[in-house]
Amino acid sequence: MGELKTILGEQHMSRINDTALVKWIDMPVLAISSERIDYFLNRFQGDSCSFFVGDNITIPFKSADFSIVLGLHHIGQPVDLDLKLKSKFLTRHFDGKVTNANRIAIYEKLIFLARSDDDCDIDDFVRTFILFIFNCIIFPTGNYITPGFIFPYLDDLTIFFKYAWGDAAFRFLYQEICQIGKNLYVDGCTVGLMAWLYETVLVLGVRRGLNVYTRLFCLWKSKIPLNAADTETLLKRIDSTQFCRYIHFVRWRSC
Structure with missing residues (x-):
């Protein structure tokens, strides 16, 4: 820009x-690793629309939370993706x-x-x-x-x-994630997905600042190793105290 x-x-x-x-x-550079994205996309559970992290933590992936990360409306006139x-x-x-x-x-x-x-x-x-x-x-x-x-x-x-563009971005990405294995590339806001993940599991990412808006711009860099085995070891050490269960409330106050 x-x-x-x-x-x-x-x-x-x-x-x-x-x-x-x-x-x-004034959008900053948003750099993410395709290896890290692929790792977490393969941990997606379509039936519950959630991601499995660690041994026993399931993170619900919700339109409202994702929309707040993007700084776009979740509620409003629905966008027709077709x-x-x-x-x-x-x-x-x-x-x-x-x-x-x-x-x-x-x-x-x-x-x-x-x-x-x-x-x-x-x-x-x-x-x-x-x-x-x-x-x-x-x-x-x-x-x-x-x-x-x-x-x-x-x-x-x-x-x-x-129009509810945040919800549209969520549905667009969700449709793509559900097609993993059928397409070579996952369309949609995967950088937003990783920002959401870093905010939800507090030990996974390094934040740019607490008061940055749009929340997506808080994404700085990841603590997640590129090696799959090392990533698995990191995730297994995560417990409920490192998982932000009140993310929706915290984000709205921060915005």
């Missing part, structure tokens, strides 16, 4: 400040083709619109900013193409954040 901040005018920043994603303009409607915004900037809206194309469009003072372009800059965050972090995919259901919602910014 460094290049973007240097060219933004007051109007652009003012419009970004009106969105729920304003904090993302929505297939035409989008004026998609037509205007990507020739109406979802496949054209890959990560590089979105970023190039973002920089282009950031240099325009036209009111319509500023509106589309906000849409593209949201799209970029969604593409990179909230709804990432293995082919870097944005999921098509997002675009129709971008056409009306006045109600966009009335």
